[in-house]
Amino acid sequence: MTEQLLSYTYEHPRPALAVDCVVFGLDEGALQVLLIQRDAHPFAGRWALPGGFVRMDESLEQAARRELAEETGVRPAYLEQLYTFGELARDPRGRVVSVAYWALVKLSDHRTKAATDARDAAWFPAHGTPRLAFDHDRILDQARSRLQAKVRYQPIGFELLPPKFKLSQLQQLYEAVLEKPLDKRNFRKKILGMGVLEELDEVERDVAHRAARLYRFDRKRYQELVRRGWSFEI
């Protein structure tokens, strides 16, 4: 019986290989992160990053996407490798090396799904998380730094917003990620000056104040500009 279960044998010992995902979303202008509550040993009851072991027939990114979908129902449009954590004692079960990924999702798309598909998945403020299992606090820290760095020179912020948004939402997003206030007029001047936003013939509705114009990120235009040597920078 044990024979049948423990049936993969190698000449040299191998660490187990896992993936973990840090998924960011934006809720009412506040940066959120997706966690799951562990129900098994070790760290049972603790919140942790979604993740799991890599299978032999899938790449690392595929493993990250699969685990994320299985555990939370989330299928991010933007997913990128973060860092590989390989300290000897990071998992009490033994030697587990984990390749961490980070992702951005439009919360509007995923709020309901995550609530239904996965019993124990929930969004937390990216700062106000409880103490996480394993070395996941460190992974989350690193993901936040990476997002903060990357959002400055890549137009990835749009992955967090609905397709149509107003400039104040975009500004709030940058303020949330960069953790500092921005000047409204300078921000608008800069972002509109880039020419990567498409101004729509549409304004927001049902608001108790002046309605804001809606915009859309013009990916085609962005790629064209990049091809000509331009680079996004906030």
Next chain:
Amino acid sequence: MTEQLLSYTYEHPRPALAVDCVVFGLDEGALQVLLIQRDAHPFAGRWALPGGFVRMDESLEQAARRELAEETGVRPAYLEQLYTFGELARDPRGRVVSVAYWALVKLSDHRTKAATDARDAAWFPAHGTPRLAFDHDRILDQARSRLQAKVRYQPIGFELLPPKFKLSQLQQLYEAVLEKPLDKRNFRKKILGMGVLEELDEVERDVAHRAARLYRFDRKRYQELVRRGWSFEI
């Protein structure tokens, strides 16, 4: 017999875990990379990045340093994780996931050692490398991009120079890494204006032209400035 050799058994199959290293040096102002020539299957005879399998009693970084020392004799002062490569078919021997590292060394320290300790290690121009084994061309590409990006906002260039250097060496370094010419006066103004270079009471010797003043990177001063919120940028 086989029983004794193939003696590590797991419930689930595990990919093998390796590390590979991209080591950069600077030779006469030209960026070089350290390669080893493989003598075993697969890719016997091809040049490859130094690397090997991770042991159970060492962290990933330790594995990278160990393999690098064993295969090339090089012990870099600066070493950082690059990316983890986990495509299914990247190694013909089977599923091997490789955590790549990149490093900077002062070539003056390592030129002789590498030549003696390791028969089959050699420096190549970072661009004019032969076709490498495995997916190592891709890894090298990525390391070059990372170096190029990082050298702009971290004072890591100094890791490539001897402790005392002249400004024209520093400029050459940046030109080699960034692959574009820089204006001498603007470069000097900028780098000296930072206040992280210590001007020494020493000039170069035995040159058939006006001798250049020597400088040293002032790490203490740099760290002090960082503590005050300043950031290096070229």
Next chain:
DNA sequence: CTATATTAGTGTTGTTTCTACACTAACGAA
């Protein structure tokens, strides 16, 4: 229907940073 609360939207000015650019100084070798 008027007033109020709330968010949208808009330009200018002074400061700093960036870029382009050319000559003199010092030294050894011929």
Next chain:
DNA sequence: TTCGTTAGTGTAGAAACAACACTAATATAG
């Protein structure tokens, strides 16, 4: 003494950045 070679220096115009305050539009409360 001359020549070849690299070191070392300043300015001016352009561009980017930072600071800053009022009017416009809409729903709601009184």
